[in-house]
Amino acid sequence: MMRVVQARSYRRWFEKLSDRRAKRAIAARIRRIQSQGAIAGDWKPIGSGIVELRFDIGPGYRVYVALTGSALIVLLAGGDKSTQQRDIAKAKRVLEDWRMLNEN
DSSP states (O other): OOOOEEOHHHHHHHOOOOOOOHHHHHHHHHHHHHHHHHOOSSSSEEEEEEEEEEOSTTEEEEEEEEETTTTTTEEEEEEEEGGHHHHHHHHHHHHHHHHHHOOO
């Protein structure tokens, strides 16, 4: 089973998300990825080791994750189609900061 780490930026976004259906779908996908040990569902690599998980709910929610090694997934950021470019840039910054602090 993969270990999941939530970046503060992701946690804040998820806690503020008011769409309960989207929250359930996102949490279920993360649990599935965690238990299967592989990316599942609709996703797209966006570069820099980051994958965009896509959800066809509401405005088109996105969750940005990075797999580090074979046993850890880092949840970086979230958003929707309207904020996609800004969210991708944020996810890249968060991953860069996380790597500086955690990978020696």
